[in-house]
Amino acid sequence: MVTLGQVGLGYWGPNLLRNFNGLAQARVKVCCDLDGAALRRAGSQYPGMAITTSYADLLDDPEVEGVIVTAPTPAHYELAKAALLTGRHVFVEKPIALAVAEAEELVALAEARGRVLMVGHLLMYHPAVTRLKQMVDSGELGEVYYLYASRLNLGQVRRSENAMWSLAPHDISVALYLLGEEPETVAAQGLTYLQPGIPDTVFLTLRFSSGRAAHVHVSWLDPHKVRRITVVGSQKMAVFDDVDSTEKLRIYDKGVQRPAYDSYGDSLSLRFGDISIPRIDMREPLRLECQHFIDCIANGQRPLSDGRNGVQVLRVLEAGQRSLELGGEPVVLERG
Numbered sequence: 001m002v003t004l005g006q007v008g009l010g011y012w013g014p015n016l017l018r019n020f021n022g023l024a025q026a027r028v029k030v031c032c033d034l035d036g037a038a039l040r041r042a043g044s045q046y047p048g049m050a051i052t053t054s055y056a057d058l059l060d061d062p063e064v065e066g067v068i069v070t071a072p073t074p075a076h077y078e079l080a081k082a083a084l085l086t087g088r089h090v091f092v093e094k095p096i097a098l099a100v101a102e103a104e105e106l107v108a109l110a111e112a113r114g115r116v117l118m119v120g121h122l123l124m125y126h127p128a129v130t131r132l133k134q135m136v137d138s139g140e141l142g143e144v145y146y147l148y149a150s151r152l153n154l155g156q157v158r159r160s161e162n163a164m165w166s167l168a169p170h171d172i173s174v175a176l177y178l179l180g181e182e183p184e185t186v187a188a189q190g191l192t193y194l195q196p197g198i199p200d201t202v203f204l205t206l207r208f209s210s211g212r213a214a215h216v217h218v219s220w221l222d223p224h225k226v227r228r229i230t231v232v233g234s235q236k237m238a239v240f241d242d243v244d245s246t247e248k249l250r251i252y253d254k255g256v257q258r259p260a261y262d263s264y265g266d267s268l269s270l271r272f273g274d275i276s277i278p279r280i281d282m283r284e285p286l287r288l289e290c291q292h293f294i295d296c297i298a299n300g301q302r303p304l305s306d307g308r309n310g311v312q313v314l315r316v317l318e319a320g321q322r323s324l325e326l327g328g329e330p331v332v333l334e335r336g
């Protein structure tokens with residue numbers, strides 16, 4: 001049984017609280033928030049759980065082995081650092097921090113102390129993404145040419161971060177996971193309507209040294225709820241649609257055949273094969289994510305979305321932010 005403390009019980013925190021408490025091998029013993037009403041709500045749901053407005057009190061509890069950080073992103077670094085410094089394992093929501101230097105410090109702290117540091121890149125635990133990753137790695141799609149992702153909806157409009165920081169970490173984490181490489185350049189264009197200086201819609205293009213590319217379109221100002229990732233390979237194409245309740249993954253046996261060698265009269269031939277829907281054992285990604293954190297603590301494993309993965313995603317966000325400020329100019333990624 002792993003005993004946990006959690007900090008931050010706003011919009012997202014209660015979902016993690018429910019899932020960690022739903023695991024047989026974990027319990028959240030103490031919760032902290034600055035907002036008394038949020039604390040009382042959680043306290044009435046889990047009567048045995050201690051509640052406090054003091055993070056120091058949470059860290060003072062010697063039974064707490066791991067800390068779940070679900071406070072807003074600007075607070076991630078300080079809260080996660082304090083937990084690591086007192087020898088706790090840390091699960092921190094995405095993005096890991098606001099600056100790469102801060103995130104790297106968290107990674108170094110966790111590694112020096114042999115603690116688990118995991119970032120909430122939720123989609124990496126989605127069964128459909130796991131299946132897609134197997135298909136990419138086994139070569140079933142052929143050579144992956146490019147992928148593009150859309151994460152659109154009306155709301156939730158944030159005040160402390162733009163649409164890229166709020167929504168794109170998910171798609172960036174999946175792009176890096178599927179392609180298995182970090183981009184060389186990032187270009188981002190933003191459209192700002194609701195609040196000065198906070199883009200509501202962002203178009204992000206990642207270019208990789210392999211020649212592959214990933215495009216991410218995020219927006220909280222859109223009439224459609226879209227959560228879709230399309231992967232185009234030389235043999236097959238795959239679409240992951242997280243809004244579809246039953247058919248999350250579709251595989252299109254479509255492609256374009258190139259002639260073996262170019263000669264006069266040779267032309268590209270289009271291939272239209274079957275569309276298949278793989279059967280996926282759908283379990284709640286959030287539950288799988290929470291279970292993974294507990295398993296990593298129990299077995300001393302490195303999480304799939306560990307601190308280093310958090311830094312990789314953050315590097316893309318930082319470069320994207322610089323590109324936004326440069327009006328969309330591609331920015332070369334700094335290497336770690």
Ligand SMILES: NC(=O)c1ccc[n+]([C@@H]2O[C@H](COP(=O)([O-])OP(=O)(O)OC[C@H]3O[C@@H](n4cnc5c(N)ncnc54)[C@H](O)[C@@H]3O)[C@@H](O)[C@H]2O)c1
Binds near residue numbers: 007
């Ligand atoms: N994985 C996902 O799909 C997903 C979805 C939504 C949000 N998130 C992430 O979860 C985090 C929280 O987002 P949210 O939408 O719940 O934010 P929120 O503003 O709704 O809630 C944050 C809560 O943290 C509390 N808080 C702030 N600073 C604190 C501090 N220093 N100590 C204790 N409590 C503090 C606030 O009182 C509030 O109750 C963010 O990092 C966000 O990116 C992840």
